[in-house]
Amino acid sequence: MTMRSTLAFIIGCIFLGVGAPVAAQPLTSFVNPFIGTDGTGHTFPGPAWPFGMVQPGPDNADRGWEYTSGYQYRAPRILGFSQTRASGTGIPELGDVLLQPGLEPREDMASTYDKTTESARPGYYAVELADNGVRVELTTGERVARHRYTFARPGRVWVLVDLQHGLNFMDRQPVLSSEARVTENGVEGVSRRRNWTTRTVAFVVEFDRPVAEARRLAPRAGDLADRYLLGFDVGDDRTLEARAALSTTDVAGARRNLESGQDHSFNQTAAEADAAWEAMLSRIRIEAPDSRKRVFYSALYRALIHPSLITDADGRWRGPDGEIRQADGPRYSTLSLWDTFRASHPLFTLVAPERVDDFVNSLLDHADAAGRLPMWTIWGGETGTMIGEPALPVIADAWAKGFRGFDPDRALDAMIRTQTEDHHLSEWSILERYGYLPFDRVEGEAVSRTLEAGIGDDALARFARALGREEIADRFAARRRTWRALIDPETRLPRGRDSEGRWRTPFDPLKPTSPLNNPGDYTEANAWQYLWTPALFDAEGLRDALGGPAAFAETLDTFFFGLPPTEGAAFLGQEAMIGQYAHGNEPSHHVAWLYALTDRPATGQALVRRIAESFYLDQPDGVIGNDDAGQMSAWYVFATLGLYPAVPSSGRYVLGAPLVEQAVIAAPGVGPVTIRCETTPVAVPSDIAHEDLIARRALALPCSAPAHEGAVTSSWHRPSQQSPRVQ
Template identity: 65%
Template sequence: MVPRRTDWRGDRHAAQPRDCDNGMMWLRLWAAMVIALALPLHAGPAPRPAEPVDHVDPFIGTDGTGHTFPGPSRPFAMVQPGPDNADSGWAFTSGYQYRAPQIIGFSQNRASGTGIPELGDVLLQPSQTRRDDFASRYAKDSERATPGYYAVTLADNGVRVELTSSLRTTFHRYSFDKVGRVWVLADLQHGLTFMTDRQPVLSNDVRMTKYGFEGVQQRTNWTRRTVAFSVAFDHPVAEVIAMPPRATDAAPRFLLAFDLKGGRVLQAKIGLSTADIAGARLNRKEIGGWNFAQVAADSKAEWNRLLGRVRIEGPQQQQRIFTTALYHAFLHPSVISDRDGRWRGPDGKIRKAAKGLRYSTFSLWDSFRAAQPLYTLLVPERVDDFANSLLDYADATGRLPIWPIWGGETGTMIGEPALPVLADIWAKGFRGFDGKRALATMVATASEDAALSQWSIYDRYGYYPYDKVEGEAVSSTLEAGIGVDAVARMAQLLGDNATAQRFRMRAQGWRKLIDPETRLARGRDSEGNWRTPFDPLKPTSPLNNPGDYTEANAWQYSWTPALFDPQGLGEAMGGAAHFRQMLDRFFFELKPSSGAEYLGQEAMIGQYAHGNEPSHHIAWLYAFTDSPETGHRLVHRIAHDFYKDSPDGIIGNEDAGQMSAWYIFATLGFYPVQPASAQYVAGIPLAGRAHIRVPGRPALDIIREGSGDRLGSVVLDGAPLTPTAIAHRRLVRGGKLTFTTKR
């Protein structure tokens, strides 16, 4: 520290030196000043190097349509406690919106960035005094969030709330303004719901204990599910007061009083389970003792290890956006099995995993595109358990899941997106699950009729006629192609050539919907007549049917076959030159849609809508044209314009990691355009350097040479790679991956 002026001249209250010492005194002071000025400006210990968690801001995506949340979580955890500002509505699918003025309580689980609310179980809300309404205002500058930790001061309730968690248990610490009796509202009616007029609680069983309460509920909202809970405080319950039931209540709300005597701190641990109370109690014991700081530190250390697998070199803002994207991508899928391996499946029966973990919260229609491929690259130790989780779900229902959460199946979205996930995992060499079992399950899922996959109709016509299905006929046809192509790839890898050929032929149904006049995918009826009138710019979905597309329009969905056959789509659109012209028109000539943000029509460039997943691969398709540099520029523009280091930094639902996975791949310089192919398409990395260090695998160093926006070459350890077919197996063998650019 540079001495202050009064340090040089002595304090005016100090004894004055004798005259004969004045010369020596000034000489000493002059020497001390010279030495001090030569020292670093900040004395004391050197600042610690930045850790990966220092680059994470959990508030990114919490303002607007990102629908993320700032509460703590472990990687891929069963529980994610956090603040709830409301209990219903599309804006509050995670329970939280950055600008909401009050907090109604803290529930124990939620999903990150989804388009439909779910979970929000066992809400607790502390207060210094007993009040009629426990909701409280809070100051934004009182909020703190970092991986594994969240805190806020409830201004009206006189309490500082801190949250942390383990894999299956949440940990609350309440620091009250005053000593004495304090209160906690326990609201078991609460849950995150989409429709306020629907009763979410089907049954309820709660029992009080000396130090808290336990129970089990049957709930229905997005899916039907069971949640068991075991809540224990570090002080005995002094009094229980039942709250008067409201007209819509089917579960109790009660006040718990605690006498803290001379203290001001009350702590709680909440274990959850899909199985039963015994499972919730066992999970709660995952945290031994009451050392809140240690649990938070353990969570921070776990996140540091995981986030440290990928590091980039670049400006601080870019590092925050990138590392936060990693953090968001690693929140889901979520562990669903208890400490003893038990979990409840979509048929309501309790199962036990023979080994490993079982997962739920698979936002498959979104995540099969980039998030699931990202896990094969960065968290390979979990991938076999992901596959076994999907197959175990199929054992319970007879088919692979579409959108499971908390062990239940929501049946949300179209297609069979688990098919490309399994094919991708197998193609990349994972063998911790039974391949023949997987293929048999995939064949059944892609053959037997279900609510949305009406394969008998698809096989009869080769596509879904719009007069034979209830909307989304074109999108369903194109998504069917993704699924059956994945089955063909899986069968080929397993040596079942007959099945591979049969499904390869079935995957060509999309060609029947390419209108030769517009070269777009257009609806046809069962007689083969084209949809008339035809507006290729009108986005549709079940929310505004009749329509042939899923949260998109004809222009946005017509690029879907490129997810498994980009060359074939290019030919169907008139060849390479016409393919590029169609892309140019899509991005640069057509005006953006407006007023349909609920259909993902946001974060737009022309008709490209980055706010929804059907568009996510389209900029990368320029790699298959004579102008790949146009795609490189667009990828950089999308990353720059639609990802920010701020609460509104994600435009469009995060969708359990997919939005973040897109940014991560763009930063690294490649993207899984064909998710089930075990290959990537090259771009130009957003970061000058990136370092991937995954335990058990050789290191991969990524280097961007030059400052141009045209890709000259992609070379791995001196061997050139094909930009449209970078093999996953080569990347995981490590080495030096160099992208050379030119102007």
């Protein structure tokens, strides 16, 4: 069955009720794309295709930490509608090829809008621009964004095509070069842009009416890219439609992408996008009140927007070295790996297993082009953002779970190169010389970088051992223990040391540090929050270092219940706090689950429930902290199921307590697996292997307990201005 006929079949099943109860409510109806668009969630309400190439949507601004996705819920004006964006990130990027319609030609086409006219659902967005006299509707296919404008009157109308616009991080000229031309019914061209990464953006925009008039606008100060006002004559239906396709390669690639969806009308594309999302969301069905379903399916939706397709319809893509390559399958970018290796990629092995091998091959192709595995990629380019080598646990986890659609020798070679060759944030020669990273020999974050080196070492050791490469496995299994050198025996906390072995003085274990706001030994966190990083790969070792099982549990209690939350919003991630647990930042995400390793798992279960119920809400400010390309959302999905990949390279899940009565996971090659919440006592192990979960087909877990008495005193800080991280 072809993709088109498959989609038609899905649409028929949904609208005709084939194979499902007629009264079943579509799961897409529970998705609220506005969740996370107010405050620090940094999500966007525009349409997307699951893991698709384009994400058209409204832009309120073109720069500023608050506008990393281009949109803030309470912003009063819309500049226009660009075709690409990253959801929930901490740095602005993309926002390519902005279109803005209106009745009159103005150089500034920004418009106010009435919030009551704004609506969104998976694959569709609409709003009325009050100043411009036009209703805008957006939808998208896998590679083609579609716009439909309905004007207040017939006759000559205008569309601003702004090729200079982009979501700008640096206060500098983002366009390095640009070539564009107006065609009979649109505009096409290619530009080279520099912002978070340097990238090539080729584009083709076609309207369903010929261009009646074209005006090239005078450049803004420093502009290198063109801006046009295109005039169109609309009839009594007052409508104008546009299709936009982009490419990392060239205009020919963008045109082939455009042609891949040319037979589809706007309404058909919107229906197909809805059907594609319905098919993906239905891979987890939960029994819960509608209020819980709205939060859950909105989170699952956000978790499946990225990674984003980067290959053209013919398989070409431009790598981080600037060279165009031919892939033998789909390749993906927008890989926020420091965030997503923790929960997002393990979630894909359950709900999108058919894509996991392609995700890994995307990492390996990147390594071929760049000489090392990626850290944080977007539009095919490397940003070099964050620390550690987070691609390694993604590969190791996939192999541990039985995925075999990539070359293990090629993967092992890329992992070894990445984990041994010095890099500006991976100074292995210094690590091996001293047994840790001394704070006087590296440029900051020495403690965090030492601890996170163990994540990659553990992943490499596990992967090599699975391949029978024992010598390599032993080497990196031994090196992963470098974290122990930084546990201060007096405080039992990770503390900086210099090259002479002297401890950092003075030492404030509650003071967060980050590269821009307050440089120091930790990455957007403090000593207490980084204490738990070794548990991602050596939980038993950390338990022993803290004094054994009883002391481990007592230290967890102190972390959650005995320490005050950080006051103010001076540091990234110090939001949504329970004691020193900061749910707005990823180093804390696994910590509540560590109670499963103590004799009081119910305490962790109660904390997970409270985090889920307090910090995920069905409202625009319902995601507290950057969603980080879906990691925050993936955490919530796992919490709902009652399991979590606390050791991401192991192929195992820590078991907790589901937040719903029942959940059924069913995806290609997975399940159905039914997870039930049991009110009667049920004995379960502390963790379970992925293959055992799949083989069991049914898993009974205890219903989560109420929150620990007096335990949860949450602090929610929403900054009005913060600086993003820069490497």
